[in-house]
Amino acid sequence: MALSALLSLLLLIALIGCGKKEESTEQSTSETPKAATPMDKSQVASVSGMAMFTGAAPKPTKIDMSQDPACKKSGAENMTETVVVDDKGDLANVFVYVKDGLGDRAFEVPKDKVTLDQQGCRYHPHVLGMMAGQTVEIKNDDDTTHNIHPSPKDNKEWNESQPPKGSPLEKNFARQEVLIPVKCNQHPWMKMYIGVVKHPYFAVTGKDGKFTIKDLPPGDYTLAAVHEKFGEQTMKLHVEAKKDVSDQNFTFKAQ
Amino acid sequence: MLLAGSTFVLLVAGALVTSNDAGLAVPDWPTSFGSVYKVPPMVGGVRFEHSHRMVAELIGLLTIVMALWTWRAEPRRWMRRLALGALALVIFQGVLGGTTVLNYLPPAVSSAHATFAQTFFCIAVLMAVFTSRSWVATERLALRDEGTPGLRTLSIVLIIALYAQLVLGAAFRHVWTKLGPTGANRIAGSEIVGTYLLPHVVNAFLVTALLLWVATRVLARYGNVPTLRRPATTLLFLVATQLVLGFGAYLARVEWGRDAAQPHPFMVWSTVAHVVTGAAVLATSVVLAAHVYRNLVSQEQEQLAGDAGKAAAI
Structure with a gap:
């Protein structure tokens, strides 16, 4: 029995070792990005619309931050952001992106970083869009340690702690994935989502429910809107050269 | 009896980790935030995860003491083997706990950790029964x-x-x-x-x-x-x-x-x-x-x- 336990132990240590090796390999062999497909900027158009909600919207619930005095003292508005909808039905935090229709076009990954801030033991923003390979800078403005833990399906999972007001972490996601849940395992109410796409045609609806996707070349596309609770909706979209498209509205219903 | 009672406390501590969704509050293992001995600020999920680790370390120590004591003082050979088995299981269980943390709580590994925890508890209870006066001093x-x-x-x-x-x-x-x-x-x-x-x-x-x-x-x-x-x-x-x-x-x-x-x-x-x-x-x-x-x-x-x-x- 002792021998089999020892063998199991060695096997597990070997497995852990293998896991570590795989991790370091994945970080060091980043794919060489394809050259961006040339695009005639004079032909592009923008697409705008809204995300709406009909029916009785789930009410935000109060978050209890008493587990951590540093969170409690922040005085932040401690309500959940799972469903943020105003009196007119405008639905915020919906990730809208071109799901299909871009073909094999490749796009340059922006040098600019996107920012994810932890302030008042909450994530800002609640839904973040970025391109695959783009850097997200993660800040901790709180007087407490946070864990940043994305749980992707197609990208590499990681879980790192960040000390109070610590140096920003810089991370990226190699593959398209909508949406990646991110949470803090120290503060279980801290949840947010990242939409990672391989092109720049995405947006997140604001509190007014509105979104705008700029510089889309002419073509036929599938536009998708994804909400963390209400799931995905799609619509077909035809874009003509230099003709902006508006009123591309998505309506989500109570589940 | 002390080991069995402490293991029950460890089961409570482990269950609190999962129920509070704090399994990854301390992201590293076997260290905690890079340290072997420092106690991190016990706030949020860390309170549950690090407490669980501390109780587990205590159980590990108690099991070592129990195994040594059994090996020296216990005349029944099968009891000595059971004590060694318990020691092997507690080590295996610790590594399993670390494995699930380092791999972000895969349900199969976390479930195995939960299952072996209760297996160890049963062994600890059995050892308490087998060494009790009522078991040793009475006839079949x-x-x-x-x-x-x-x-x-x-x-x-x-x-x-x-x-x-x-x-x-x-x-x-x-x-x-x-x-x-x-x-x-x-x-x-x-x-x-x-x-x-x-x-x-x-x-x-x-x-x-x-x-x-x-x-x-x-x-x-x-x-x-x-x-x-x-x-x-x-x-x-x-x-x-x-x-x-x-x-x-x-x-x-x-x-x-x-x-x-x-x-x-x-x-x-x-x-x-x-x-x-x-x-x-x-x-x-x-x-x-x-x-x-x-x-x-x-x-x-x-x-x-x-x-x-x-x-x-x-």
Whole structure:
């Protein structure tokens, strides 16, 4: 029995070792990005619309931050952001992106970083869009340690702690994935989502429910809107050269 | 007894980690935030995860002491082997805990960690029973195991059914926590309930029926034997409690907690109580089986003993 336990132990240590090796390999062999497909900027158009909600919207619930005095003292508005909808039905935090229709076009990954801030033991923003390979800078403005833990399906999972007001972490996601849940395992109410796409045609609806996707070349596309609770909706979209498209509205219903 | 009691505390601490969704609050292992000995600020999920690690370290130490003491002082060879087995299991369990942290709580590994935790608890309880005065100082009763199937068979079948129940419960709990609506939201709650919770509920009825069969058989035929009566009575009380707690945990976790922003106290305590009462049911059934095997003689054994007696007389 002792021998089999020892063998199991060695096997597990070997497995852990293998896991570590795989991790370091994945970080060091980043794919060489394809050259961006040339695009005639004079032909592009923008697409705008809204995300709406009909029916009785789930009410935000109060978050209890008493587990951590540093969170409690922040005085932040401690309500959940799972469903943020105003009196007119405008639905915020919906990730809208071109799901299909871009073909094999490749796009340059922006040098600019996107920012994810932890302030008042909450994530800002609640839904973040970025391109695959783009850097997200993660800040901790709180007087407490946070864990940043994305749980992707197609990208590499990681879980790192960040000390109070610590140096920003810089991370990226190699593959398209909508949406990646991110949470803090120290503060279980801290949840947010990242939409990672391989092109720049995405947006997140604001509190007014509105979104705008700029510089889309002419073509036929599938536009998708994804909400963390209400799931995905799609619509077909035809874009003509230099003709902006508006009123591309998505309506989500109570589940 | 001290080891068994401490292990029960460790089960509570471990269950609190999962119920509070704090399994990854300390991201590294075997260190905690890079340190072997420093206690991090015990706030948020760290309070549960690091407490669990500290209690686990204490159990590890106690197990080493127990194994050394058993090896030196225990004349029964099988007891010395059992102590070594317990030590190997506690080491394995520690590594399994670390593995699940380093791999971001894969449900299979987390479920194995939960299952082996209760296995270790049963061994610790058994060692307490085997070294107790009532076990060491009393003679076997050699009562006839009446009925078909006999209690010797039934008590083992009960342990197997309870173990299956433990595996099913752990699988549901860890799949829900990691991939369910309050976790990564990868699998629909209804799908997790159908795949993992439903078998646990169905098996709960089977286990309850089996347990009632075993306990009533014990009480009806051996009610005058305290070492059999006590665990049987305890099992009846525990299974009733466990069914109520299971229903409460279902309501708190699945019905009311599906959209919860964070683990609520009722959800935490109902699920923790369900886990540790389940451990108590398993351990009590193991104790009952130990006493059944010690004091009841199967009909085959009795016949063999009779034949041997006749042969000796001739």
